[in-house]
Amino acid sequence: MSLPHILLGLLCDQPRTGYDLERAMREELDHVWRAEFSQIYPALARLRRAGQVHLKVLGPRGGPRRNLYRVTAAGRRELRSWLAAPVQPRSKDPLLARVAFLDILPQGERRAALLALDRSLGEDLRRLRSAPAPAGFRLEARRRAIDRLEAGRRWLQALVHESAASPTAVAAKKK
Amino acid sequence: MSLPHILLGLLCDQPRTGYDLERAMREELDHVWRAEFSQIYPALARLRRAGQVHLKVLGPRGGPRRNLYRVTAAGRRELRSWLAAPVQPRSKDPLLARVAFLDILPQGERRAALLALDRSLGEDLRRLRSAPAPAGFRLEARRRAIDRLEAGRRWLQALVHESAASPTAVAAKKK
DNA sequence: CGCGGCTATATCTATTTTTATATAGTTCTC
DNA sequence: GAGAACTATATAAAAATAGATATAGCCGCG
Numbered sequence: 050m051s052l053p054h055i056l057l058g059l060l061c062d063q064p065r066t067g068y069d070l071e072r073a074m075r076e077e078l079d080h081v082w083r084a085e086f087s088q089i090y091p092a093l094a095r096l097r098r099a100g101q102v103h104l105k106v107l108g109p110r111g112g113p114r115r116n117l118y119r120v121t122a123a124g125r126r127e128l129r130s131w132l133a134a135p136v137q138p139r140s141k142d143p144l145l146a147r148v149a150f151l152d153i154l155p156q157g158e159r160r161a162a163l164l165a166l167d168r169s170l171g172e173d174l175r176r177l178r179s180a181p182a183p184a185g186f187r188l189e190a191r192r193r194a195i196d197r198l199e200a201g202r203r204w205l206q207a208l209v210h211e212s213a214a215s216p217t218a219v220a221a222k223k224k
Numbered sequence: 225m226s227l228p229h230i231l232l233g234l235l236c237d238q239p240r241t242g243y244d245l246e247r248a249m250r251e252e253l254d255h256v257w258r259a260e261f262s263q264i265y266p267a268l269a270r271l272r273r274a275g276q277v278h279l280k281v282l283g284p285r286g287g288p289r290r291n292l293y294r295v296t297a298a299g300r301r302e303l304r305s306w307l308a309a310p311v312q313p314r315s316k317d318p319l320l321a322r323v324a325f326l327d328i329l330p331q332g333e334r335r336a337a338l339l340a341l342d343r344s345l346g347e348d349l350r351r352l353r354s355a356p357a358p359a360g361f362r363l364e365a366r367r368r369a370i371d372r373l374e375a376g377r378r379w380l381q382a383l384v385h386e387s388a389a390s391p392t393a394v395a396a397k398k399k
Numbered sequence: 400c401g402c403g404g405c406t407a408t409a410t411c412t413a414t415t416t417t418t419a420t421a422t423a424g425t426t427c428t429c
Numbered sequence: 430g431a432g433a434a435c436t437a438t439a440t441a442a443a444a445a446t447a448g449a450t451a452t453a454g455c456c457g458c459g
Contacts, residue, residue: 058325068437081324083315136318138348140258143311149256149365150233173313190324243407
């Protein structure tokens, strides 16, 4: 329910094409919001019908024709009201989901599973860190995404140590 | 793509009905994975067709008839292979998305927006903390969800202080 | 005795998201 | 000059998710 607002937000920077928007999301908003072209183009068409963006068709310059979108005043209003709206807690987390069911593995396999999860977080972190840094609050959001991944790794590593210390430690401790 | 695995995981504890599964998710897996009945019942039917759960229809006892599901050996195998599979990084975060576009608000309104976000995280946290504590790795997952929310609040509060200290501090600092 | 709340299953619709595919010109590289 | 990569838009099909509604018996409360 947020993609249109993300697009409006990016268009507040400057007018862009659908293609530009995809790249901006990928480069500046990794871990904040990502979408495929197949979602972006229809979303832009809907925003246009809602009068929140304005379309200008540019003649083909270096390739096919381009559709350039810019935010309208109505679009800015919509974006502001979204910023003030409450966030619904996100209720799905693939990492926590994996860990939550590790009890069903025999103790010997848990360590390997935790390490595999840690590795994939590590790769993710490397990708995020190597991306070009945006500015303003977008930079703050990226920092927070990185911090969260690092905290996730620390957590996984603590679980590895606990399950190594005593096979049933995790199940036993009730702290 | 994980709901069937969550259901298999819960059914490894004990056989349950669709209704029980919804409650178990709500009570034990809040912030890990949640789903509506409209998703759970069809998912159970698919798992059954795939031979990963076995259905036993119980006669009506205290209400309508109940469909009790139990995991099969094939279901356990499927769950184990899912536990070993890599997690794809989640690319959508409503909180980070809100914050990422705070730049478009005038400085005077940013503080209020940040505080509103903080409040909704606070409510969320209270709900999570008051829930009954599960055991084993499920407890670890719940702890991590709580830690993450607390870290989110600390982050928001830091942003509040920064933007109070100097209106353009956030945009200016390049640390 | 009626009312609300709980247990329980199920469907319908709509929206969101993902994955795959098609087209086509341009620019860069070997 | 061939092929790869980039710019650019778009649709089809499938899957996942959300939200609402329907049914119906049971239980406890006042």
